[in-house]
Amino acid sequence: MMNSDTDIKTPAAQSPVFAIVVGEHSGDTLGAGLMTALLKRFPNAKFIGIGGPKMLALGFESLFDMEELSVMGIFEVLGRLKRLFHVKDSLVDHFSANNPDVFIGIDAPDFNLRLEQQLKEQGIKTVHYVSPSVWAWRQKRIFKIAKATNMVLSLLPFEKNFYDQHNVPCTFVGHPLADDIPLTSDKALARSELSLPEKSKILALMPGSRGGELSRLVAPFLQTAQQLLIQDDSLIFVAPLISEKRAAQFNQLKNDIAPDLPVQVIINNTQQVMAASDCLLTASGTVTLEAALIKRPMIICYKFNFVTFIIAKLMVKLEWFSLPNLLANKTLVPELLQQDVCVENILPLVKERLYKDQSELNQAFMTIHQSLQQNASEKSAEAVINLLPDNFSHVISTVNE
Incomplete structure (x- = not known):
C-alpha cells in the first residue's frame, strides 16, 4: 500500500499520461479523487479524455463535454446512438495516435467497456473503475469485462467475490465517499452554514442529477x-441541485406544478443540505449512498422511461435496487419504483421518517460506512500505478515497499 509520507515524485520527462473517461457527476468525483492521489506521485502527469468540473479544476484536458455521456436508460440511449459512436471512435483515434500509459474508464460501462476493449487490443493497459452490476443482471458480461480490462476496481465488497469466482482481476478499493464523509454529521452546523432554521423540520427534495x-x-x-405543508405549516423544503442547468429545469417545473410552494433551491452543495435535513425524498443512485453515510433517513424513488422499465423488469432479478439496501442485504430504507411513485405512497413514508426516532437506522448506516472506509482513492491509484509500463518500474517498486 502507498504511503503519502513517502510519495515518490518524478520529473516531467518521466511522468505518465493517464486517459480517463467519466460519464456523470459521481464519476467526476471519483476521477478527481484518483487524479489527486496520482498527482502526489506524478505532479507533472497529464490527464486527458472526458472529465467533469472537479477533474477540470485539477488540470484535466477534456476532449468532449461530460454531458455527452450522461444518458440513462435503453430507450434514451437509442436516440443518441450515432453521437455516442462518434465520440467513442474519436477517442479511439486520439488514444491510438497518442498512446496513453493507462486508460481508466470510470463507470458508464456500456460506453467505456467498448472503448476499453478496443484500446486493450492495441496494447494499452485498461482499468474499469466501478464494477457494472454483473452480479445482478446480464452476468455473462463478466466475459466481456475480462476481454476489455486489465483490472476492475470495485467499490463494494461483495463485487470482488463475484470477480474472483470467474478469475477476473479485481481490486476492492472501498468507496471514496466513505473516506470523505465524516462518521458523524453535524446537523446544527450544516443549518447554520446554510442559514436554515435550527428547530424546524426540514425535508430535502432530491429528484436527480439527470434531466430525464x-x-x-x-x-x-x-x-x-404540498400535502405535508397542509399538515405542518412549519415544515421547510430545500432542493439541492447539481448545477444551474438542473436548477433552472426544477424551477420551471415547479412554476407549472406548485408555484406557491416555498422551496429553497441550493446549487452544488448536496452533502451539506443532506446533513442539514431531517429526511430526504430522493431519486435512486449514488446520492443514496451519500445519504446513508451522512446518516439521514430517506425514501428512494425512481421512474424509468416506460420502454426501459419493461426491458429492465424482464432482465433484472433483484430484491432491492438501492445501494443502502443492497449493502445491508435487507430493507433498511423504503424503495418506490415506477407507478408506485405517487403521493399516496410517498406521504406516509415521509411522515414516519420525519417525526420518529431513527437511531436503529443510524447504527445500520454506521456499519455500512465503516465497511466502505478503505482509503479508496489511494488504493485505486496504487492499482493504476501497478499497470504502468516498465520505464516507471523504479517508481512502482518504491511505492510498493
Whole structure:
C-alpha cells in the first residue's frame, strides 16, 4: 500500500499520461479523487479524455463535454446512438495516435467497456473503475469485462467475490465517499452554514442529477410536499441541485406544478443540505449512498422511461435496487419504483421518517460506512500505478515497499 509520507515524485520527462473517461457527476468525483492521489506521485502527469468540473479544476484536458455521456436508460440511449459512436471512435483515434500509459474508464460501462476493449487490443493497459452490476443482471458480461480490462476496481465488497469466482482481476478499493464523509454529521452546523432554521423540520427534495429522471420525479415530490405543508405549516423544503442547468429545469417545473410552494433551491452543495435535513425524498443512485453515510433517513424513488422499465423488469432479478439496501442485504430504507411513485405512497413514508426516532437506522448506516472506509482513492491509484509500463518500474517498486 502507498504511503503519502513517502510519495515518490518524478520529473516531467518521466511522468505518465493517464486517459480517463467519466460519464456523470459521481464519476467526476471519483476521477478527481484518483487524479489527486496520482498527482502526489506524478505532479507533472497529464490527464486527458472526458472529465467533469472537479477533474477540470485539477488540470484535466477534456476532449468532449461530460454531458455527452450522461444518458440513462435503453430507450434514451437509442436516440443518441450515432453521437455516442462518434465520440467513442474519436477517442479511439486520439488514444491510438497518442498512446496513453493507462486508460481508466470510470463507470458508464456500456460506453467505456467498448472503448476499453478496443484500446486493450492495441496494447494499452485498461482499468474499469466501478464494477457494472454483473452480479445482478446480464452476468455473462463478466466475459466481456475480462476481454476489455486489465483490472476492475470495485467499490463494494461483495463485487470482488463475484470477480474472483470467474478469475477476473479485481481490486476492492472501498468507496471514496466513505473516506470523505465524516462518521458523524453535524446537523446544527450544516443549518447554520446554510442559514436554515435550527428547530424546524426540514425535508430535502432530491429528484436527480439527470434531466430525464428529474422531469419524471419533480411532480410527485412537489405534490407530496404540498400535502405535508397542509399538515405542518412549519415544515421547510430545500432542493439541492447539481448545477444551474438542473436548477433552472426544477424551477420551471415547479412554476407549472406548485408555484406557491416555498422551496429553497441550493446549487452544488448536496452533502451539506443532506446533513442539514431531517429526511430526504430522493431519486435512486449514488446520492443514496451519500445519504446513508451522512446518516439521514430517506425514501428512494425512481421512474424509468416506460420502454426501459419493461426491458429492465424482464432482465433484472433483484430484491432491492438501492445501494443502502443492497449493502445491508435487507430493507433498511423504503424503495418506490415506477407507478408506485405517487403521493399516496410517498406521504406516509415521509411522515414516519420525519417525526420518529431513527437511531436503529443510524447504527445500520454506521456499519455500512465503516465497511466502505478503505482509503479508496489511494488504493485505486496504487492499482493504476501497478499497470504502468516498465520505464516507471523504479517508481512502482518504491511505492510498493
